[in-house]
Amino acid sequence: MDFGLSPEQELLRDSLRGWLADELSIERVRETLDNGDAGAASRTAGDASAMQGLAGQGVLGVMLPEEHGGAGLGLLDAVVVATEMGRALTTVSYHSACVSAPLLLAGAGSAEQKSSWLPGVSSGKLLLSFAVGELEERDGALTGELRFVPDTATADAFVVVSGNGSEARAWLVERNAAGLQARDYHNIDITRQLGELQLSDTPAEALAESDELAGLVARVSDAARVVLAADSFGACERALEEAIEYAGVREQFGRVVASFQAVKHMCAETFAELEPLRSLGWYAAFAWDEQRDDAARTVALLKAHSAEVSTRSVMTTTQVYGGMGFTWECNQQLWFKRVGYNRQALGGPVAERARALSL
Amino acid sequence: MDLSYGPRYEDFRAEVKSFLADNADRAPRMTMRVVEHSQEVVDWQKTLIEAGYAARTIPREYGGYGAEPDLLETMIIAEEFSAARVSQGAAGQGISMLVPTLLEYGSEEQKRRYVPPTVNAELLWCQGYSEPGSGSDLASLSTRAELDGDQWVINGHKIWTSTAVEAGMMFILVRTEPEASKHRGISYLLVDMDTPGIEIRPLRMMTGSSDFNEVFLEDVRVPRENLVGERGQGWQIGKTTLVHERNFLGSSALTEGMLAACRKTLAAATDEQGGGNLVHGDRLMQLEGRALAMKYHGLRMLTDRLKGRNPGAAGLITKLNGCQLNNDICSLAIDGLADYGILYRGSPHAVDDGAWQKQYMFQLGMIIGGGTAQIQKNIISERGLGMPREPRATAGS
Ligand SMILES: Cc1cc2nc3c(=O)[nH]c(=O)nc-3n(C[C@H](O)[C@H](O)[C@H](O)COP(=O)(O)OP(=O)(O)OC[C@H]3O[C@@H](n4cnc5c(N)ncnc54)[C@H](O)[C@@H]3O)c2cc1C
Numbered sequence: 169m170d171f172g173l174s175p176e177q178e179l180l181r182d183s184l185r186g187w188l189a190d191e192l193s194i195e196r197v198r199e200t201l202d203n204g205d206a207g208a209a210s211r212t213a214g215d216a217s218a219m220q221g222l223a224g225q226g227v228l229g230v231m232l233p234e235e236h237g238g239a240g241l242g243l244l245d246a247v248v249v250a251t252e253m254g255r256a257l258t259t260v261s262y263h264s265a266c267v268s269a270p271l272l273l274a275g276a277g278s279a280e281q282k283s284s285w286l287p288g289v290s291s292g293k294l295l296l297s298f299a300v301g302e303l304e305e306r307d308g309a310l311t312g313e314l315r316f317v318p319d320t321a322t323a324d325a326f327v328v329v330s331g332n333g334s335e336a337r338a339w340l341v342e343r344n345a346a347g348l349q350a351r352d353y354h355n356i357d358i359t360r361q362l363g364e365l366q367l368s369d370t371p372a373e374a375l376a377e378s379d380e381l382a383g384l385v386a387r388v389s390d391a392a393r394v395v396l397a398a399d400s401f402g403a404c405e406r407a408l409e410e411a412i413e414y415a416g417v418r419e420q421f422g423r424v425v426a427s428f429q430a431v432k433h434m435c436a437e438t439f440a441e442l443e444p445l446r447s448l449g450w451y452a453a454f455a456w457d458e459q460r461d462d463a464a465r466t467v468a469l470l471k472a473h474s475a476e477v478s479t480r481s482v483m484t485t486t487q488v489y490g491g492m493g494f495t496w497e498c499n500q501q502l503w504f505k506r507v508g509y510n511r512q513a514l515g516g517p518v519a520e521r522a523r524a525l526s527l
Numbered sequence: 528m529d530l531s532y533g534p535r536y537e538d539f540r541a542e543v544k545s546f547l548a549d550n551a552d553r554a555p556r557m558t559m560r561v562v563e564h565s566q567e568v569v570d571w572q573k574t575l576i577e578a579g580y581a582a583r584t585i586p587r588e589y590g591g592y593g594a595e596p597d598l599l600e601t602m603i604i605a606e607e608f609s610a611a612r613v614s615q616g617a618a619g620q621g622i623s624m625l626v627p628t629l630l631e632y633g634s635e636e637q638k639r640r641y642v643p644p645t646v647n648a649e650l651l652w653c654q655g656y657s658e659p660g661s662g663s664d665l666a667s668l669s670t671r672a673e674l675d676g677d678q679w680v681i682n683g684h685k686i687w688t689s690t691a692v693e694a695g696m697m698f699i700l701v702r703t704e705p706e707a708s709k710h711r712g713i714s715y716l717l718v719d720m721d722t723p724g725i726e727i728r729p730l731r732m733m734t735g736s737s738d739f740n741e742v743f744l745e746d747v748r749v750p751r752e753n754l755v756g757e758r759g760q761g762w763q764i765g766k767t768t769l770v771h772e773r774n775f776l777g778s779s780a781l782t783e784g785m786l787a788a789c790r791k792t793l794a795a796a797t798d799e800q801g802g803g804n805l806v807h808g809d810r811l812m813q814l815e816g817r818a819l820a821m822k823y824h825g826l827r828m829l830t831d832r833l834k835g836r837n838p839g840a841a842g843l844i845t846k847l848n849g850c851q852l853n854n855d856i857c858s859l860a861i862d863g864l865a866d867y868g869i870l871y872r873g874s875p876h877a878v879d880d881g882a883w884q885k886q887y888m889f890q891l892g893m894i895i896g897g898g899t900a901q902i903q904k905n906i907i908s909e910r911g912l913g914m915p916r917e918p919r920a921t922a923g924s
Contacts (some may be wrong), residue, residue, distance in 0.1 A: 169608045269813040315876070354874035356884050364875070428921035430901040444820045479858070486891065490662050490899060493686040494733055494892045501733035501888075508861075508884070512869045516862050 172450070173248065180247045185226055188256040191221050194499055197257050201358050201502075206330035219292035222258075228266050229290025231391070233274055236286035243267075243391050243456035247398040247449055254402025257502050259359045261297070262399070263392040263514075269327040271388040272516075276338055276375040284425070285325065285340070297323035297391070299365060299452030300385075303330035305488035309347075309369040316513070320350040328365075328372070328387050336382040339372035357509035359502060376502060385517060387456075390467040393514050394452050396473035400510040401445055402479040403503040408438050411485035413420060414492075434484050441477045448473060468524035469514075475517040477508045536599050541606040546578055546837070549587075554613045572617050572648040580604050581616035582646040585626070586787050590643025598833050602826065609783050620689065621645040623699050623775040628768045632756040640716065641696070655685040655699035655718070655742060656765065662687075663902050665700070666709045666762060670744065672701040672716060674751065679703075679716060681747040683722075686897070691740040693725045694720055700765045703758055713761035717753040726746070735871075739871035772897045777849025779822040786818050786858045792878065793863040802867045805885045814859060817852050821845075840911025847903040850893045857887035883896075 173181070185501060222228055227249045232238025240246070250262050260266075270289045273296070288294025297319045301310035314328060326341045341348060347370040350364045375381070412435055415426035425431050452470040455463040486493040486500040493500050515523065532540070549700035553574065555567045575581035576592055583601065585591020594600070607616045618624075625688035626645055644650035659670040670683020681701055691697070697718045702713035718725075724747040729737035730868055756764045793811060825845070831838040860883040861868035871884050894900050908914045 170756075180538060191538075212831075271879065351875055354871045354877070354881070355869045356871045356881075357869065362869075419660075422664075423668075423920040425663075428901070428905065429917060434901075483854075483891065486893060487901075490895055491657065494687075494895055496731035496733055496735070498733070504733065504888075510867050512861070512864075512866050514803070516865055518804060518862060519801060519865065522806075 171447075173244070177245060180227075180245065181252060184249060184252045185255070187221070187225050187374040188252060188258065192218055192256060192258060192406060192436065193377070194257055194502075195501050197259055197359065200259065219260075219295070221292075223290060224291030228292055229270075229286075229376035231267060232270055232286050232290055233282075236274070236282055236304040237290035238286065239290075243394055244450060244453040244457055245389070247453045250398035251402035251405070251449075251506035253455050254404075254503075254506065255406035257359050257403075257499075257506065261362075261396040264298040264318040265295055265323070267395050268388040268392040269298040270435075271391060272298065272327050272329070272338060272384060273340065273375070276381055276383045277340070277379065279374065281340060281373065281375070284376070285445065286322075289445070291372070294324045295319060295322055297326050298388075299326050299328045300389075301328070301330060302326060303367065305330075305337065305339075305372075307370070308369045308371060308374070310341065311347075311369055312367055314365040314367070316353075316362060317365055318360065318362055320365060321352055321361050326365065327375075333382050334379055337377065338375040338383060339374065341365075341367065341370060341372045355509060357505040359506060360509060362462060368523045378415050378420055384463070386501050389514060390464060391456060391468050392458060393471045394449065396513055397445075397452070397470050398485045400441065400474050400507045401449055403506045403510075404438070404442055404478045404485070405446075407482055407485040407500055407503040408435060408442065411488040415488050418490075422484075425490075430489060434488060438481045442481060445474055445477045465527040466523050470490060471515055472517040472520035472524065475511040475520070483506050532599055532603070534900075536603060538602055540603045540607065541551070543580070543604055543720070546580070546605060547611045547613055550574060550578075550624050551611055551613045556614075568617055569648050571614065572646075575616045576646065578788065580608070581620075581629050584695045585630070585642065585646055588696075589630070589638050590646045596833055598826075598829055601829070605780055609780065609787075610835060611814065612784075612787065615780065617648035617827040618649050618773070618775070619648070620654050620694075621650060621696075622648070622766045623900045624771045625652050627771050628698075628764060629755065631758075631767060632764050634752070636752065636753075637717070637755065651690060651694045651699045653691045653694035653698045653720070653742075654768070655688055655691075657687045658684060661683060663899060664715065664724060665765075668700055668702060669714065670699070670701050671705065672714065672749075674703075675748075676725065677751045678748045679753065681716070681718070681744045683745070683747060685742040687739050688727075688742045689739045689896075691720070691742050692729060695744070698755075698768070700761050703761075709761055713765070714758050715761040715764040716749055718747065718749050722747050722749065730900050732892070734885050743828060748833050769898065772826075773846035773903075775892050776897050777821075777845035779818065779849065782818050782821060782852055782856070784848055785853055786814060789856045789860045789863075792860045792883065795878075796863050796865075799865055801863065804863070807859065810859050810862075814856055817848075817855075819850055821852065840852050840907060843903070843907045843911045847900055847907070850890060851900070854890040854894060856884050856886065857890055861887060893903070 171306060171500040192437045218223045226239055229238035230241050230245045230249055235238040253260060270354055272287055275286055282304060289296055297317055299314040299317040301312060324343050328341055328503055329335050329338045347368040349366040350363055355362045415431050416424055418425050450468050455466050481502040487500055489500060492498050554571050570582055577596055582591035583594050584596045587593035621644060626642055629642055641910040655666055657670050658670060672679040673680045697720055699716050699718050700713050700887040701716055702712050724745045726739040726743040730739050730741060731737050732739060793807055827836050828842055864878055867876055867878055871881035909916055
């Protein structure tokens with residue numbers, strides 16, 4: 169029995185944490201955010217040097233096949249990366265750009281599609297995004313609307329899915345395709361951009377038609393859910409660390425507020441909820457990697473549990489700051505909103521529990 | 528216990544209903560914002576006071592309607608306005624916190640001068656209590672005021688001052704007796720925000736707006752008669768204001784409005800948003816149960832107050848429970864909108880322009896402001912339940 173990260177995974181975590189602190193610090197992320205209102209943020213995803221830096225860390229293509237420039241690793245490795253990105257507030261929609269979109273392409277794309285897109289994902293030169301909705305196809309062109317699509321402002325191409333079960337179909341739609349229009353949302357999490365796509369007779373390249381497509385879509389969506397849960401975990405873990413640090417220097421009543429039992433208990437309770445969430449996240453990734461029977465159900469329970477725990481966690485750590493926690497300047501608000509996005513995306517807690525019940 | 532209203536009160540209810548039927552269309556739209564000061568609000572406030580539905584028990588000479596306190600009338604007004612979803616008038620820090628404080632401690636001159644424009648919603652106030660070094664430990668505040676002839680000269684720095692930009696006046700706690708003990712050295716002053724030496728720097732909140740501020744005071748000269756109560760009595764007076772603030776922030780009128788809005792949001796949610804979801808229905812009912820308990824708790828507290836009884840520890844829980852409840856209501860509304868719940872103001876498809884996300888954050892702010900939840904629990908256990916204070920801190924044990 170050996171439940172935990174491998175030495176390689178720990179190395180990946182430590183080196184990425186160090187690199188993010190040096191090259192993509194929260195201060196740097198903030199420079200790109202501070203001037204925008206919520207949702208109108210500029211994105212590191214559009215920042216070529218940052219993406220190439222991340223690529224240099226080998227983290228964009230973690231799960232992609234080695235033959236296409238990826239690292240050929242598993243979801244547990246992606247969880248390690250996503251946790252760090254949540255901690256550092258990295259402005260990348262990792263769950264979509266590096267997980268669901270390229271994995272679906274890797275699983276169902278033609279040899280040519282794979283070789284023309286996947287290496288670019290790993291090297292940070294091409295940005296993919298994943299979208300699901302109801303589309304009509306006519307003569308290889310698509311019409312319809314896709315909502316809640318990550319990176320609509322910057323993605324080079326969208327892997328889009330329509331239909332369920334044996335009716336499921338998937339295509340690749342390039343950003344400059346005729347009749348494709350993107351519209352930006354203002355979502356509360358200003359570190360990741362979200363929007364919608366309008367397609368009208370937009371040329372699209374179909375991915376392979378197969379009976380397995382729906383199963384594959386479900387699988388890559390599950391991987392994205394695990395990544396979102398890891399992102400929330402990372403956000404909460406760092407938010408707790410910073411709160412503990414702040415409480416250790418902020419003085420009221422002639423003592424540091426960390427010395428009040430109320431504050432200690434807030435932190436201890438948060439910690440006691442977060443640590444099992446970390447473990448559950450690791451197991452869900454492992455189960456997914458090994459295609460265990462309980463994988464899908466575990467993912468649904470993880471996504472729901474992560475939503476509840478992380479919402480409480482950021483709510484509590486923000487309170488540790490008193491009035492300071494309510495300011496824009498305090499980093500807590502950024503984690504608070506990141507967790508808020510992760511909570512609703514790809515299934516809120518109620519929907520995920522309902523799904524788990526049926527699995 | 529007697530919950531029947533009797534014929535006299537049913538007549539009164541009919542009057543309120545008919546007032547609402549005739550006038551509701553003039554009421555400003557109900558928003559979830561705490562402070563509003565448009566002409567529309569001022570006009571509506573005037574209409575309400577004339578009819579006796581706002582400032583009801585405030586004496587006429589101070590701009591109120593001058594009715595005798597009557598619990599059932601108050602209840603009936605609240606019930607009917609809430610059922611009709613019509614605003615019960617302005618409710619800024621002046622009306623909710625300063626006015627009751629002035630009525631209790633103010634001089635005759637102060638009451639005549641400040642209460643009428645405040646209840647009319649023409650004069651807005653801000654609360655200058657917190658300082659960078661003094662939040663939970665408010666009594667340690669260091670902004671000081673010294674008497675120089677007929678004027679107080681104030682120097683210091685206030686922070687988290689809500690609506691300082693919009694306010695015409697500030698009620699402020701300052702240290703006037705540096706030799707006295709921490710709690711005895713504080714006085715309560717009224718400051719015109721246009722006085723030279725006041726600099727306001729807006730602070731951006733997590734919501735993205737800048738509704739609270741830093742206020743710097745440098746040699747700010749205030750007439751001597753702007754002292755409320757006695758020198759050194761400021762802590763006692765300031766605490767009275769805080770009690771009003773806490774009852775206001777946790778008031779069930781606020782909760783009921785939010786609950787009604789949440790019910791509406793859930794009912795309007797489409798299938799795609801998880802509309803008609805039984806679990807959301809269950810959560811809504813849980814919240815309604817909590818809200819109902821707080822509503823009748825409020826009725827009980829009001830009865831105690833009107834009969835001059837001390838409600839004891841049970842009177843200290845309103846803010847702790849009410850603000851958490853309000854935050855939980857927002858959280859449910861967001862969940863009820865599924866993906867759409869994360870859209871914020873200005874976004875396509877945002878339900879109510881993202882008001883639920885904003886309120887969700889704002890209600891977190893209310894859990895912190897006016898004395899944090901942790902401080903409320905200290906007050907309940909120490910002052911209410913008679914438990915000893917925490918011992919002084921020792922390094923690691
Ligand atoms: C939205 C908003 C609006 C506000 N508006 C105003 C306003 O208009 N005017 C005004 O004067 N102030 C205002 N405030 C300030 C508010 O009153 C203070 O933020 C609050 O009292 C906490 O003080 P602090 O921020 O200094 O936090 P701190 O006192 O530094 O608290 C930090 C943490 O330590 C905890 N803590 C501190 N002491 C203890 C203790 N003894 N036991 C256990 N835990 C403890 C707190 O609960 C908190 O978690 C506002 C605040 C907010 C968030």
